[in-house]
Amino acid sequence: MPTPSYIETHRSGKLKERIQTAYGILGDCHLCPRECHVNRLEDEKGFCRTGKTAMVSSFNPHFGEEDPLVGSRGSGTIFMTHCNLLCVFCQNWEISHQGEGIVATPEKLADMMLYLQNNGCHNINFVTPTHVVPQILEALSLAVEGGLNVPLVYNTGGYDSVESLKLLDGIFDIYMPDFKFWNPEYAKKYLKAQDYPERARDALREMYRQVGDLVLNESGIALKGIILRHLVMPGGTAGTKEIMRFIAKEISPNTYVNIMDQYRPCGNAYRYPPLNRRITPEEYEEALKAAEEEGITRLDNRERRTIFRRVW
Numbered sequence: 001m002p003t004p005s006y007i008e009t010h011r012s013g014k015l016k017e018r019i020q021t022a023y024g025i026l027g028d029c030h031l032c033p034r035e036c037h038v039n040r041l042e043d044e045k046g047f048c049r050t051g052k053t054a055m056v057s058s059f060n061p062h063f064g065e066e067d068p069l070v071g072s073r074g075s076g077t078i079f080m081t082h083c084n085l086l087c088v089f090c091q092n093w094e095i096s097h098q099g100e101g102i103v104a105t106p107e108k109l110a111d112m113m114l115y116l117q118n119n120g121c122h123n124i125n126f127v128t129p130t131h132v133v134p135q136i137l138e139a140l141s142l143a144v145e146g147g148l149n150v151p152l153v154y155n156t157g158g159y160d161s162v163e164s165l166k167l168l169d170g171i172f173d174i175y176m177p178d179f180k181f182w183n184p185e186y187a188k189k190y191l192k193a194q195d196y197p198e199r200a201r202d203a204l205r206e207m208y209r210q211v212g213d214l215v216l217n218e219s220g221i222a223l224k225g226i227i228l229r230h231l232v233m234p235g236g237t238a239g240t241k242e243i244m245r246f247i248a249k250e251i252s253p254n255t256y257v258n259i260m261d262q263y264r265p266c267g268n269a270y271r272y273p274p275l276n277r278r279i280t281p282e283e284y285e286e287a288l289k290a291a292e293e294e295g296i297t298r299l300d301n302r303e304r305r306t307i308f309r310r311v312w
Helices: 005-011 014-026 104-119 130-145 161-164 184-191 194-209 240-251 281-293 303-306
Strands: 054-062 075-081 101-106 122-129 152-156 176-177 222-232 254-260
Touching: 005 014, 005 130, 014 130, 014 161, 054 104, 054 130, 075 104, 075 303, 101 104, 101 152, 104 122, 104 130, 161 194, 184 194, 194 222, 194 240, 240 254, 240 281, 254 281
Parallel strands: 075 122, 122 152, 152 176, 176 222, 222 254
Antiparallel strands: 054 075, 054 101
C-alpha cells in the first residue's frame, strides 16, 4: 500500500510548521467561515463552543461508512464533539449540539489513532473535524512517531475555509465532505449559514486540487481522493440537481458520490416543515435521476442495491 502523504510531510518538517500556523489561527479564531475571532488559546469559545482542547465522543471501527472506507476491517472513526454548523435536523444532536464527549489531549488523540490502526482499520476517519484542525495536526505528529501509517479521512459537513484546508495539503489523503444545500436561503434557515453553498463550493474545489478523484487499491479500498456525500432532503430543499450539475461541470464527472436516502427528522426538525417528515421513494428516485442526467458517473454502489421502504 502506498505511504500516506503525511509521512513525508512529517519527515520534511512541514507538519510542525502547519501545527504552529494552525494554533496561531486559534488566537483570533477564523479557522472556519464563522470567523468568530475569539481567543481559543485562552479557552474563549465561539460558535463551535470549543476552546483550546478538543473533545471526542467516541472512537471505534465503523462498518456503516461507504464501502471503499470500510473494506473487511472497518473505518477507524473518531467522532469529534461539537460542530461549526449545528444543523436544525442534526442526527448527532447529543454530540454536536449538547457537547457529549470527553476531553482529548493530543496524546489521547494520538493513542486513539494508533489503537484503531492496531485493530486493523483501513483508515483513520475524523468525523466533524473542521473546528479542531490544529489539535488533530498536533496529535498526528505524535501518532506518526508512534508508527501510524494508514490514510486519514477528513469527514466534514462542508463548511470549511480554504485557508484551513490548505494546511491539510499533503496530510489528508481522503476528503469526505457533505454538500447539504444549494440555496443560500435554505442554508440560512437550517444551518444559520447563508454563505454555506458558496463556501462548500470553494472547499470542494480546494479538496479536489489536493487529492483528485477517488483512487482504490486492488481490493477496492480507498487510497486517495474525494468521496462526496449528499443527503436527499424532503421537498427538494437540498437542491440536488444544482449540486450534481456543479460537481459534474466544475469538479469532475468521475467524482465518487453517495446520494443518501436516510434522512429522518431529528433535533428540531419538527419545527421546520417540510423537514418534519422523511423523504418519499419518489423524491429519492428523482435525486438519483438528477445525478445521472447531470453527468455523474460514479454513484456509491449501495444506491444501486437499495430497497427503499417508506418508514413513518
